[in-house]
Every structure is written in C-alpha cells, then in structure tokens.
Amino acid sequence: xxxxxxxxxxxxxxxxxxxxxxxxxxxxxxxxxxxxxxxxxxxxxxxxxxxxxxxxxxxxxxxxxxxxxxxxxxxxxxxxxxxxxxxxxxxxxxxxxxxxxxxxxxxxxxxxxxxxxxxxxxxxxxxxxxxxxxxxxxxxxxxxxxxxxxxxxxxxxxxxxxxxxxxxxxxxxxxxxxxxxxxxxxxxxxxxxxxxxxxxxxxxxxxxxxxxxxxxxxxxxxxxxxxxxxxxxxxxxxxxxxxxxxxxxxxxxxxxxxxxxxxxxxxxxxxxxxxxxxxxxxxxxxxxxxxxxxxxxxxxxxxxxxxxxxxxxxxxxxxxxxxxxxxxxxxxxxxxxxxxxxxxxxxxxxxxxxxxxxxxxxxxxxxxxxxxxxxxxxxxxxxxxxxxxxxxxxxxxxxxxxxxxxxxxxxxxxxxxxxxxxxxxxxxxxxxxxxxxxxxxxxxxxxxxxx
Amino acid sequence: xxxxxxxxxxxxxxxxxxxxxxxxxxxxxxxxxxxxxxxxxxxxxxxxxxxxxxxxxxxxxxxxxxxxxxxxxxxxxxxxxxxxxxxxxxxxxxxxxxxxxxxxxxxxxxxxxxxxxxxxxxxxxxxxxxxxxxxxxxxxxxxxxxxxxxxxxxxxxxxxxxxxxxxxxxxxxxxxxxxxxxxxxxxxxxxxxxxxxxxxxxxxxxxxxxxxxxxxxxxxxxxxxxxxxxxxxxxxxxxxxxxxxxxxxxxxxxxxxxxxxxxxxxxxxxxxxxxxxxxxxxxxxxxxx
Amino acid sequence: xxxxxxxxxxxxxxxxxxxxxxxxxxxxxxxxxxxxxxxxxxxxxxxxxxxxx
Numbered sequence: 001x002x003x004x005x006x007x008x009x010x011x012x013x014x015x016x017x018x019x020x021x022x023x024x025x026x027x028x029x030x031x032x033x034x035x036x037x038x039x040x041x042x043x044x045x046x047x048x049x050x051x052x053x054x055x056x057x058x059x060x061x062x063x064x065x066x067x068x069x070x071x072x073x074x075x076x077x078x079x080x081x082x083x084x085x086x087x088x089x090x091x092x093x094x095x096x097x098x099x100x101x102x103x104x105x106x107x108x109x110x111x112x113x114x115x116x117x118x119x120x121x122x123x124x125x126x127x128x129x130x131x132x133x134x135x136x137x138x139x140x141x142x143x144x145x146x147x148x149x150x151x152x153x154x155x156x157x158x159x160x161x162x163x164x165x166x167x168x169x170x171x172x173x174x175x176x177x178x179x180x181x182x183x184x185x186x187x188x189x190x191x192x193x194x195x196x197x198x199x200x201x202x203x204x205x206x207x208x209x210x211x212x213x214x215x216x217x218x219x220x221x222x223x224x225x226x227x228x229x230x231x232x233x234x235x236x237x238x239x240x241x242x243x244x245x246x247x248x249x250x251x252x253x254x255x256x257x258x259x260x261x262x263x264x265x266x267x268x269x270x271x272x273x274x275x276x277x278x279x280x281x282x283x284x285x286x287x288x289x290x291x292x293x294x295x296x297x298x299x300x301x302x303x304x305x306x307x308x309x310x311x312x313x314x315x316x317x318x319x320x321x322x323x324x325x326x327x328x329x330x331x332x333x334x335x336x337x338x339x340x341x342x343x344x345x346x347x348x349x350x351x352x353x354x355x356x357x358x359x360x361x362x363x364x365x366x367x368x369x370x371x372x373x374x375x376x377x378x379x380x381x382x383x384x385x386x387x388x389x390x391x392x393x394x395x396x397x398x399x400x401x402x403x404x405x406x407x408x409x410x411x412x413x414x415x416x417x418x419x420x421x422x423x424x425x426x427x428x429x430x431x432x433x434x435x436x437x438x439x440x441x442x443x444x445x446x447x448x449x450x451x
Numbered sequence: 452x453x454x455x456x457x458x459x460x461x462x463x464x465x466x467x468x469x470x471x472x473x474x475x476x477x478x479x480x481x482x483x484x485x486x487x488x489x490x491x492x493x494x495x496x497x498x499x500x501x502x503x504x505x506x507x508x509x510x511x512x513x514x515x516x517x518x519x520x521x522x523x524x525x526x527x528x529x530x531x532x533x534x535x536x537x538x539x540x541x542x543x544x545x546x547x548x549x550x551x552x553x554x555x556x557x558x559x560x561x562x563x564x565x566x567x568x569x570x571x572x573x574x575x576x577x578x579x580x581x582x583x584x585x586x587x588x589x590x591x592x593x594x595x596x597x598x599x600x601x602x603x604x605x606x607x608x609x610x611x612x613x614x615x616x617x618x619x620x621x622x623x624x625x626x627x628x629x630x631x632x633x634x635x636x637x638x639x640x641x642x643x644x645x646x647x648x649x650x651x652x653x654x655x656x657x658x659x660x661x662x663x664x665x666x667x668x669x670x671x672x673x674x675x676x677x678x679x680x681x682x683x684x685x686x687x688x689x690x691x692x693x694x695x696x697x698x699x700x701x702x703x704x705x706x707x708x709x710x711x712x713x714x715x716x717x718x719x720x721x722x723x724x725x726x727x728x729x730x731x732x733x734x735x736x737x738x739x740x
Numbered sequence: 741x742x743x744x745x746x747x748x749x750x751x752x753x754x755x756x757x758x759x760x761x762x763x764x765x766x767x768x769x770x771x772x773x774x775x776x777x778x779x780x781x782x783x784x785x786x787x788x789x790x791x792x793x
Contacts, residue, residue: 061559068555071508072548078515082522083540086533093526094748098755101523104516105763111508112770116777136770173755401601402537415545419552426556454753461760501778509774523756524748 009396011405012084015412017381019077021374022416026070028373031145031190032197033063034138040224041134045127051217052224054439057121059201062427064118069423071111076412084405088388088398091168095161096154098173103147110140142190149189152380153181155389157250163392180250184243191239192376195232196369199334201225203366206359208436217436219353223345226362230338237335241295248296251390252305254383257316258324259292260285261306268292268304272325276318316383323382327375330368337365458524462517467725469513471629471718476510477575478630480554482653484572487565495646498638500558507554511547535594535604536585543581550574576623583622587615592675614671621664625721628657632700632717636710651704658701662694665724686727693723 037056044052082089092100113136124130160175161168202225205218247255255261260271262280270292274285290300297304307315341362344352352358384390388398479499486492522529532540550571557567587609588594595603609615631654638647673680683690696719703713747753 064559065555067508068552068559071511072551075511075515075551076544076548079518079540079544082518082529082533083537084533086530089522089533090526090530093522093529094752097519097523097526097748097752098759100519101756101759102763104512104519105759105767107515108509108512108763108767109770111512112767112774115508116774120777171749171751173752400534400537402534404538408537408541411541411545415548419548422552422556426559430559454750454757455747457757458747458753461757509771520756523752526748 006403006406008401008403008405009399011409012399013395015405015409016077016080016084017378018409018413018416019073019080020377020381022420023070023073023077024373024377025370026066026073027145028193028196028370029063029066029200030070031141031193032195033059033066033201034134034141035194036197036201036225036228037063038131038134038138039228040221041131043224045131049220050440050443051220054217054436054443055221055224058431058436058439060118062430064114065423065427065430067114069419073416073419074107084400085388085398086400088393091389091393091398092151095158095168095171095173096151096176099147099150099154099177103144106140106143106147108140110137110144113137113140145189145193146186149186150177150179150182153179153185155387156185156380156384157181158389158392161392168392181246184239184246188236188239188243188376191232191236192373195229195236195334196366196373198225198229198232199362199369200366202229203363206362209353210356210359210363213435213437214353215437215440217440222353222362226338226341227345229334229365230342233331233335233338237331240331244295245297248304251384253307253310253314254316254320255296256305256307256310257318257383258321258379260318260321261292261304262308264303264306264309266293266301266303268296270295271321272328276321314386316385320379320383323375323379327372327379330372330375334365334368334372337361458520462520462524463726465513465517465520467722469510469517470721470725472510472513474579474626474629475633476507476630477550477579478626478628479634480550480575481572481627482630482634482650484568486649487568491649494649495634495638498634498641498643498646498650501641507551511551514547531594531596531602532585532588534602535588538604538606539581539584543578546574546578546581550578576626579622579626580619583618584609584615587612587618612675614668614675617664617667617671621661621668624657624660624664628654628661629717629721631657632704633714635704636714639707639710651707654704655701658697662697683727689723689727693720693727696720696723 037059040052040059041056043049044054044056081092113133117130117133117137120130120133154176157179158176159179160172160177162170202222205221205225208218209222244255247258259268260274260276260280260282261268267290269290270288271282272286272288274282277283292304293300293302296302337358340358341352344355344358386394386396388395483492483496483499486495518529521532553567553570553574557571588604593605593609593612595605597603631650634650635647635654638650669680669683672683696716700713700716700720703709703716748756
C-alpha cells in the first residue's frame, strides 16, 4: 500500500485498463495484419508480381516484432485476470471457461504455423504451399479474437447459466458461448481489427510516397491497403448499426447512458456533444431528431427506454457519452478519407498517389483508427459498469483484496513503457536499414521506377 | 477414469511439456549469453538460434494452456492462487514479458545488443526460480485463510524456508542440465563438432548438481511435509527408475553415442520424478491450508 | 481440500475435455510438421538453408 485511501478495486481496474489498453494495440495488429499479408502474397502469386511478394515479406518481418509484444502482453493479461479478479475468475471459470480454453488452442495453432511460415520463404517449389501455411495463421489469430470476444460478450449479456441467490447453479457451456451480445460484438471486433490494420499499413506506404519515394511498389501497397480499408469501413458501419439494435434490446441502460436519454419516449433524438446540467438537462448538444429511435429499432416512431426507468445504482457512468461521440467523430473522418481515396482512384488515378493532402490524411487515419479501437473498448467496458458480469456480479465484488495492487500498477506501467519504446525503435531501425528499394535491387526485382 | 482424474492428467501433461520445452528455451538463452561473455559465442550461437527462432512462441503457449486449464477445471484453486500470488505472479509475468520481447528484439531486429541478450539470458534463470515457488506453495503451509475467508500469502515464511530454496536451486540447475543435454543432441544432428564439444561439457558439468539438488529436495520434503514424503516412498520405484534414466542419459552423452536416445532418457528421468510426485494428487490443485 | 472439492461442474468438465481432445487432433499433426521442418530436417539443422525471413 503506497498511497493513503488505497482501494484495491480502483487500482485493479486501472491496472487492467493499462494492460488491456497496451495489449489491444498489438492484439489488433496481430489479428488484422496476417490477413493483409495473405492478400498481398496471394495477389503476388496469382499475378506473378514480385512487388506484392516483397510487400508480404516485409510486412511479415515487422509483424514478428509486434507479435512478440502481443504474445507477452497477452500472457500478462491472461494471468492478471486471475491475480486481480480472483472472485470474478472463479465464476468465469465455472461458466465461461470453454472459449478461454479454445482460445489457447487457436493461439497454439497460430504460433506453430507462424513459426513455420516465417522460416520457409523460398523453401517450396510451388509458392502456393507457402501461402497455405499462412492460412492457419489468419484463422488462428482471428479465432483467438473470436473466442476472447465471446467471453466479453458473456460478461455483457450472460446466457446459458441459472443464477440462484447470487450463485451460478446450472451451466450449459456451449449456450454460454452463444450469448445475445456475441454475434454483433465478435463481428465488430474482427472487422475493425482488419480495418485498423489496413489503415496502419496504408499509412506506412503513404509516408514513403510523401517522402518522394515514388516507386510503383509503394503505389501497389497503398492501393491494396486503402481499397481494403474502404471495404472494411462499409462492413463495420453495417455492424455498428446492428450493435445499436442489440444494445436497445439487451442492454438498454448502456444505450441510454451513451445518448443521455432519461425519459422513455418514442421518436427519440440522438444527441451529439453538449454538456449535462445538474438536473440532467442537455445544453449545447446537437440534436438529430428520430435518430436514436432509428438506431435502436430501425423505426423513427419506436420507443427507446430511458435511464429513469432503470435503478439508479445500475446506471453506467454518463461520461461514456463523450467517449462514444469521439469514437463516432473518428469513424466519420476515416470514412471521408477512405472514400476520398476511392474517388481519386476512380476519377484522377495519378493524384491518388501524389496528392500531398490525401497522403497526409491517410497517415492521420492510422492513429485515428487505433484510437477508435481504444475508445471503443473503454466505452464498451465502462458502459457495462457497475457490473463485471451483468446482472450477476458487480465489479467491486470481483476484485482482489490484496494490498499491493498499486505497486504492481507502477511496475507494469514501467514495463509497458519500456516495451513500447523498444518495439518502436527496433521496428524503425529494421525498415530504415533495409529500404524496399535496396531490397528490390538485392533480389533483382526490376521495373516500376518513376511510373 | 473420473473427470477429475482426467482433468488433472491433462493439466499435468501440459505442465510437464512446459517443463521440458521451457527448460530448453531458458537454458539456451542463458548459455547464449554466457558464451558471449566467455568469448565462445561464435561456436554455439548458430545452433541455439536455429532451434529457438521458430519455436519460442510455442513454448509460451504451454504455460498459458496450463493456467487457463486450472481456471477451467479447478476454478476454486485458481481463486486461492490468484488471491495469494499477486506479487510473485506479477513478477513472473514481468520476467516472462521481458524475456519473450527481448528475445524477439534481439533476433528479429537488425542489431543484436548485449543488453538485450543479458535481459533474456538472466530472466531465463529467474523465471524457473519464480515459477517453482508455485510448486513449493502447493506443498502447503504458505497460504492462510482466516475465518472471514480472507486469503493471505505468508511471504516471510516462504523466504525463510529451506524447502523453498532447495526447490529454487533444483529448478535452476535442472533448466541448465535439460537444455545442455538437448543442445548436445541438436549440435550432433547439425554435425557441428565445435558446438557439440562446448555444449557436451555444459551437459556433463550440470549433471552432478542436478542429482545433488534432487536429493536435497527429498530431504527438505521429509522435513517440511512428512505425509507427502511417506507417499513418495511408496512410489520409490519411480524415483529409482528416474535415477537409472539419468545414468543412461549421462553415459550416452559422455561416450558421445546415440544422443537422441540420450535426450529421450532425460525426458524419462524428469517424467518419472515428476509423476512420482503426482500421486499426492492433491498437490497443486487443492492447496493444503 | 482435495481435487474432488475444487472440481468444476460436470457439463463444463465434459465440454473442456471434448475440446481438449479435438484440439489435440489439430495440434499433434501441426507440431509434427513443425518438428519435421526444423528439428528433423537435416538440411535446416545443418544451416544449409539460408535464414529466410
């Protein structure tokens, strides 16, 4: 206990958020980048285009570093859950251990094939064999995300269990995996991970193009990543809408808190921004009539449950309104950037790779995408409060009672700072010391200069 | 076979798998660092790197498997350990994180740095030491549950116990022994004579201390937990078998013959010893309180 | 306490063990492939294949 007023629940929450906030960056890269590598390698083989193959090779090389950090922080959060939330994990172990167990298998599968993939470039006569070795990596990493999100979905909308006097008595492990939150949550997490990685890789190509390195290699990379980003952003918009409908039906308090919706009404408006006065009136906000009813039920006249109909001690914190609005603002910006690129590609092809403003915007889109992931997670977790397992266990009941959580918080924060800084330094050094142009020369890949 | 026994068998098999692959990994990291300060790195670096690079991530998964398995099969045990082990558990996580990450930075990055090598070499010995305390704790006497259900971990008792230190010693020595025995086999397969001579020496040097520290642990268990010691005596044949496997394995390495078979005997040696401890099935999954 | 006091519920145990068996069916061939390519491939072990990542 380093500080007075020590509260293990608060520190456990902070430490868990720090670990997750750091891990999620690498987890997202871990889920999305294999898919992009697979796309590049597949196109490269099909079109017999060495540029795409080099792209896959270089992405894979950087990917290993991020995977390493992802693996160690993933192990950390896995163990930390038991250390910081022992009571919660006891209940979780009884009810939702199955997907956790499946996740380790998916991770195992991915780890084995990633090891094989990285060390077998040029080892097979038929290049498709090497490509097929990546498929288990893509499946394994996405399946990992799938299973972990299944656990989170259960925390939001427990299913498959019967609760008696606060204790879980009857358990159906497979039904617990199929909670109502599962379909929307899982697809949302997967698609946004793909989206974010497409933007991150696009930003790297845009950076090189902006620096005046106009080899066709970078243009191919930018086109592949930005077209993918555009597709994924359309898909995530659709799923975002379905998530709203899920919330209205199963977690109305979360939706009401996001939108500062107090009175249960029909034709409910959506509020963007604004401030809340002491008597719960919204000032300066931008009101979009009917929009909340449409988001919740797909019908402008539908009734949306307000916070006043929910017991006060079960209200989520109201500041998630800002988290949600910030996230949505980022989404709008990303949509504009991806659409702009598509329009350029369609109308003024050359300008898509040369327009300084567009390239700068694409570079900005990468951190925006990552921030959207972070905002989305914090909002999803804080919005579930005061519950750790909605309707069954409150967060305060799940935490450890140990005396040293604050010191551990300091240790882990230091660890993440050191890991983060070294990872970035190793990555930048890796690509600076061996530029794509040098590598193309080494590998005798011809053509494409100044096209 | 009841589900309980099946469940516990699954977990023990994975823990045993982790013990072997992680020992190879941890020991190799240490030897890599040690050889670089004694100027022999150029001799053994290649075989270590060629083995470790594709498999380090897989090693980590064995551990994750084990603790996710505990949460699933024995949720109450996970609760007690989770509450009691916040500090030692967190330290083990940090060491694992440093080791894994710096291994990758060192071998996949463009430059190899001595500081990176030191971090992953040193953490490779500290991790088995810290993980072995979990085994110590499962022998009982280090966790207290008061009438209000509050779980406390008796740090000072653990730090002052002879038993716990003998286990730490055994863990570190075995890691070096298992790893050197494996590398001898691998170097032989690689037909790398120079590397083979170096790691063979490591293997022979660490074989004596392995047996000595095992004996120490035996005596320490007798003092610490006589009941468990009695049970182990009933299974004395397993420990005798373990010792015979040890003799065969070391003889083969010493005479430079059949090194694959030799490593198989190393695994059997630890298998017998490890599963000789299990019949006290309570160990680890029902902490004595 | 013994393992029988701490054990999880029967449906969970059955589910976990079934998943474990299915998982092994997936993992053992994959591990075999990994070992064949890196541990028992004489060319790889002897470093005759260049480091190619």
